[in-house]
Amino acid sequence: MAELKVEGRAKINLSLDVLRRREDGYHEVKMIMQQVDLYDEITLKTIDSGIVLDTNCEFIPTDDKNIAYKAAKMIIDKYNIDKGIKIYIDKNIPVGAGLAGGSTDAAAVLTGLNRLWDLNIPKEELMKMGKEIGADVPFCIMGGAALAEGIGEKLTPIEGLDSWIILCKPSLSVSTQSVYRNLKVDEIQIHPNTDEILSALKENQVRTVASNLCNVLENVTIEMHPVVKDIKKKMLEYGTLGTLMSGSGPTVFGIFRDYNKAKSAYDNLKKIYKQVYLIKTYNTREEEYGL
Ligand SMILES: C[C@](O)(CO)[C@H](O)COP(=O)(O)OP(=O)(O)OC[C@H]1O[C@@H](n2ccc(N)nc2=O)[C@H](O)[C@@H]1O
Numbered sequence: 253m254a255e256l257k258v259e260g261r262a263k264i265n266l267s268l269d270v271l272r273r274r275e276d277g278y279h280e281v282k283m284i285m286q287q288v289d290l291y292d293e294i295t296l297k298t299i300d301s302g303i304v305l306d307t308n309c310e311f312i313p314t315d316d317k318n319i320a321y322k323a324a325k326m327i328i329d330k331y332n333i334d335k336g337i338k339i340y341i342d343k344n345i346p347v348g349a350g351l352a353g354g355s356t357d358a359a360a361v362l363t364g365l366n367r368l369w370d371l372n373i374p375k376e377e378l379m380k381m382g383k384e385i386g387a388d389v390p391f392c393i394m395g396g397a398a399l400a401e402g403i404g405e406k407l408t409p410i411e412g413l414d415s416w417i418i419l420c421k422p423s424l425s426v427s428t429q430s431v432y433r434n435l436k437v438d439e440i441q442i443h444p445n446t447d448e449i450l451s452a453l454k455e456n457q458v459r460t461v462a463s464n465l466c467n468v469l470e471n472v473t474i475e476m477h478p479v480v481k482d483i484k485k486k487m488l489e490y491g492t493l494g495t496l497m498s499g500s501g502p503t504v505f506g507i508f509r510d511y512n513k514a515k516s517a518y519d520n521l522k523k524i525y526k527q528v529y530l531i532k533t534y535n536t537r538e539e540e541y542g543l
């Protein structure tokens with residue numbers, strides 16, 4: 253039986269601005285997304301019929317509530333596939349962390365099944381399908397780094413950041429919906445300078461990117477979970493160039509140019525927090541794999 257392994261990478265938000273609340277409850281955003289080299293490994297195996305999902309992670313559903321399952325169902329229904337699929341998710345990305353862990357699994361299933369079953373679905377169509385599953389899914393399909401607008405689905409590929417990243421997640425999960433719900437768009441005090449970050453990225457000016465990091469959801473999550481602020485403080489104490497909460501949180505990332513400084517900060521954070529990762533940004537786009 254045909255089998256394929258696909259990697260689904262996590263993302264961080266170098267900036268996240270919210271422009272307005274829409275009638276449907278979603279928010280119009282303007283954000284800079286960057287993939288990082290922390291990934292779930294998804295194994296896809298063709299079976300006679302049905303969708304079977306299994307994982308090494310006790311915190312995610314294995315039925316149709318798993319968005320990777322939803323992605324497979326969407327492909328099977330839309331393209332009248334007369335086969336089934338067995339999905340195994342080897343999870344490395346923390347769950348409910350602001351790192352698009354679920355979205356990237358769904359994206360990996362969409363692109364993976366397209367390849368496994370030679371469906372030749374254009375990338376734009378896969379991204380459209382992805383948007384129906386979640387706002388972060390189209391970016392996870394595109395990969396690399398992008399300016400994201402609309403609800404996050406209008407993507408412009410950009411020059412990515414080349415640096416070491418430390419991710420530090422406190423032992424709690426955050427519901428993205430509750431963070432957006434608690435955001436008062438009219439009362440946002442400081443908005444990111446998105447253009448400044450974009451031009452710094454073009455020149456690979458890591459320091460300028462690091463000093464302009466800004467996420468308007470950060471204070472909402474800090475209000476609920478002050479530990480996010482503590483981690484940011486520690487990151488600065490341990491020498492990061494800049495630190496920010498990713499997405500709706502609660503994961504905090506820190507940017508480092510120098511590996512030795514990053515390693516020393518990692519060792520120190522590891523003494524306090526359980527989920528700490530030292531990784532690099534990831535800038536290879538999926539076109540380079542011929543997906
Ligand atoms: C916080 C980010 O991760 C930043 O990249 C995204 O904006 C959220 O992306 P996501 O988790 O893929 O979002 P979805 O799964 O589509 O939506 C989860 C919930 O977040 C809220 N949501 C999401 C995206 C958006 N632009 N506006 C919103 O208000 C909605 O209440 C929605 O019910």
Ligand SMILES: Nc1ncnc2c1ncn2[C@@H]1O[C@H](COP(=O)(O)OP(=O)(O)OP(=O)(O)O)[C@@H](O)[C@H]1O
Nearest residue numbers: 318319347348349350351352353354357388428499
């Ligand atoms: N394949 C999946 N991986 C992780 N979580 C999933 C998956 N499918 C469904 N979920 C559910 O989605 C919720 C959020 O998980 P996820 O890890 O995607 O959050 P996140 O990292 O905050 O994502 P985002 O940054 O896109 O908001 C969890 O409650 C989880 O049970």
